[in-house]
Amino acid sequence: xxxxxxxxxxxxxxxxxxxxxxxxxxxxxxxxxxxxxxxxxxxxxxxxxxxxxxxxxxxxxxxxxxxxxxxxxxxxxxxxxxxxxxxxxxxxxxxxxxxxxxxxxxxxxxxxxxxxxxxxxxxxxxxxxxxxxxxxxxxxxxxxxxxxxxxxxxxxxxxxxxxxxxxxxxxxxxxxxxxxxxxxxxxxxxxxxxxxxxxxxxxxxxxxxxxxxxxxxxxxxxxxxxxxxxxxxxxxxxxxxxxxxxxxxxxxxxxxxxxxxxxxxxxxxxxxxxxxxxxxxxxxxxxxxxxxxxxxxxxxxxxxxxxxxxxxxxxxxxxx
Amino acid sequence: xxxxxxxxxxxxxxxxxxxxxxxxxxxxxxxxxxxxxxxxxxxxxxxxxxxxxxxxxxxxxxxxxxxxxxxxxxxxxxxxxxxxxxxxxxxxxxxxxxxxxxxxxxxxxxxxxxxxxxxxxxxxxxxxxxxxxxxxxxxxxxxxxxxxxxxxxxxxxxxxxxxxxxxxxxxxxxxxxxxxxxxxxxxxxxxxxxxxxxxxxxxxxxxxxxxxxxxxxxxxxxxxxxxxxxxxxxxxxxxxxxxxxxxxxxxxxxxxxxxxxxxxxxxxxxxxxxxxxxxxxxxxxxxxxxxxxxxxxxx
Numbered sequence: 001x002x003x004x005x006x007x008x009x010x011x012x013x014x015x016x017x018x019x020x021x022x023x024x025x026x027x028x029x030x031x032x033x034x035x036x037x038x039x040x041x042x043x044x045x046x047x048x049x050x051x052x053x054x055x056x057x058x059x060x061x062x063x064x065x066x067x068x069x070x071x072x073x074x075x076x077x078x079x080x081x082x083x084x085x086x087x088x089x090x091x092x093x094x095x096x097x098x099x100x101x102x103x104x105x106x107x108x109x110x111x112x113x114x115x116x117x118x119x120x121x122x123x124x125x126x127x128x129x130x131x132x133x134x135x136x137x138x139x140x141x142x143x144x145x146x147x148x149x150x151x152x153x154x155x156x157x158x159x160x161x162x163x164x165x166x167x168x169x170x171x172x173x174x175x176x177x178x179x180x181x182x183x184x185x186x187x188x189x190x191x192x193x194x195x196x197x198x199x200x201x202x203x204x205x206x207x208x209x210x211x212x213x214x215x216x217x218x219x220x221x222x223x224x225x226x227x228x229x230x231x232x233x234x235x236x237x238x239x240x241x242x243x244x245x246x247x248x249x250x251x252x253x254x255x256x257x258x259x260x261x262x263x264x265x266x267x268x269x270x271x272x273x274x275x276x277x278x279x280x281x282x283x284x285x286x287x288x289x290x291x292x293x294x295x296x297x298x299x300x301x302x303x304x305x306x307x308x309x310x311x312x313x314x315x316x317x318x319x320x
Numbered sequence: 321x322x323x324x325x326x327x328x329x330x331x332x333x334x335x336x337x338x339x340x341x342x343x344x345x346x347x348x349x350x351x352x353x354x355x356x357x358x359x360x361x362x363x364x365x366x367x368x369x370x371x372x373x374x375x376x377x378x379x380x381x382x383x384x385x386x387x388x389x390x391x392x393x394x395x396x397x398x399x400x401x402x403x404x405x406x407x408x409x410x411x412x413x414x415x416x417x418x419x420x421x422x423x424x425x426x427x428x429x430x431x432x433x434x435x436x437x438x439x440x441x442x443x444x445x446x447x448x449x450x451x452x453x454x455x456x457x458x459x460x461x462x463x464x465x466x467x468x469x470x471x472x473x474x475x476x477x478x479x480x481x482x483x484x485x486x487x488x489x490x491x492x493x494x495x496x497x498x499x500x501x502x503x504x505x506x507x508x509x510x511x512x513x514x515x516x517x518x519x520x521x522x523x524x525x526x527x528x529x530x531x532x533x534x535x536x537x538x539x540x541x542x543x544x545x546x547x548x549x550x551x552x553x554x555x556x557x558x559x560x561x562x563x564x565x566x567x568x569x570x571x572x573x574x575x576x577x578x579x580x581x582x583x584x585x586x587x588x589x590x591x592x593x594x595x596x597x598x599x600x601x602x603x604x605x606x607x608x609x610x611x612x613x614x615x616x617x618x619x
Binding site: 126134137294 | 357416420422424426428432437438549556560587588590602
């Protein structure tokens with residue numbers, strides 16, 4: 001197996017190019033935007049974008065679409081919600097607890113289904129999500145069911161800035177972890193599995209083990225983001241585990257471009273922020289969303305990242 | 321425990337089971353013939369219910385005509401969807417077909433659901449009955465004629481489809497494509513048309529199910545979600561792409577749902593069905609009845 005040339009600091013920086021630019025411009029947004037609402041939109045876009053990025057770790061690399069994504073997100077959220085409100089644990093510990101819980105559920109789902117092909121994982125994770133959602137709805141004395149569980153905010157201050165930078169740090173952390181793994185030898189194995197499981201197996205890659213790693217990590221990150229969401233939004237209902245949430249995440253990932261990691265993040269800002277702004281349109285907004293997913297799937301499955309890559313190739317050609 | 325309550329629950333389970341089989345057969349056909357993991361069939365169920373509602377309640381047509389119209393309407397919609405989207409995608413997709421087609425159905429489902437919200441508003445549109453009255457069976461238990469007819473329609477549609485697949489030339493062509501796409505093409509079968517037909521038939525099954533259940537579950541934009549989930553459970557239990565297994569699987573799921581709803585409580589059917597699915601995946605991943613169609617996870 002050829003060693004993926006990586007991890008030398010210089011290669012790493014040159015790989016980071018565009019994403020680094022995005023992150024820097026993101027970090028400076030609150031400095032010159034005074035409007036709290038726009039700051040809020042940016043945060044929500046980043047939250048959804050980060051989720052799309054996490055789901056890309058399975059969809060784009062090991063070719064498994066986690067159709068129960070929202071459940072792992074929601075489990076992380078409820079874990080920290082219950083721990084902080086009932087046992088008075090600090091929200092930061094809650095973040096880690098949520099991450100661990102979702103990771104555990106990911107391991108469980110993976111153990112059951114990873115030896116089977118991708119479809120089983122998707123459907124199994126989906127049924128897990130349906131069951132979890134039903135359970136949170138039924139177990140009223142723990143989760144308060146449809147009444148909604150109130151979660152204390154992470155920071156005391158009125159301003160959105162502390163939350164904003166916390167999420168930014170989480171996003172950068174997730175991005176670096178994913179990118180490091182993908183650039184390493186393990187990442188090569190991931191891509192081999194995503195392209196053709198049989199060939200991968202023939203060249204000595206154990207698909208089950210690698211898929212487990214990717215899936216578990218992705219679930220754990222989903223839990224981490226969910227835990228952040230819980231403290232940011234302040235109230236949790238079983239809706240958060242619904243299939244609709246999963247669909248939105250997967251759609252963002254697809255629109256952004258599968259297998260690019262940063263594509264989902266970009267789509268998060270370009271799609272979610274305007275959509276959040278158009279919230280009053282309700283159904284029309286979701287129709288556009290569904291229509292966008294269909295259009296991208298039918299006409300340009302490579303998504304935004306594919307478009308940008310193509311433009312990059314074109315520019316390089318012109319230079320020569 | 322009350323005996324008539326148990327009988328009633330069994331009847332509800334039978335009816336639900338027949339309905340889930342109907343949708344699950346559509347899913348099985350899509351999976352077997354076109355290798356599509358479909359999430360859109362629940363929405364066809366919803367559209368079928370709306371067509372039947374408007375035909376029956378607004379235009380006062382005969383119930384059977386209304387149900388037939390729902391079947392034809394969803395069939396045509398299926399043709400439109402296949403020709404408009406999947407046909408284009410097949411040219412581009414290549415290797416990523418499974419994931420791409422799956423995501424496409426997800427998008428379609430999202431789209432159709434919210435178009436329904438926009439057009440019909442999220443209000444329930446139900447009818448009290450297609451045919452008034454009840455028949456008493458098993459002595460004391462009364463069962464409404466509607467439920468009996470719905471069960472009958474489910475059985476008739478499934479049998480007709482089976483006969484069609486088994487005994488007509490087109491049916492044989494569909495089965496040939498599901499067994500070996502390239503071989504079927506070499507034998508002179510027009511694959512594109514078979515795909516369109518299979519997709520439309522799968523949609524029609526959902527539409528008929530929705531229409532015949534109208535007096536029991538009113539038309540509502542989000543009504544398709546739960547049947548789609550349960551139909552997928554049926555498909556996973558019966559074995560992927562296994563059409564005849566879907567009938568028994570449907571009955572099992574219908575019974576489980578009816579009994580857990582009746583005796584444990586609301587919300588629990590989803591939990592219990594997930595547990596059953598876990599057990600089946602651990603014990604026999606190919607499903608209770610196994611499956612001759614391999615496509616999706618062997619490639």
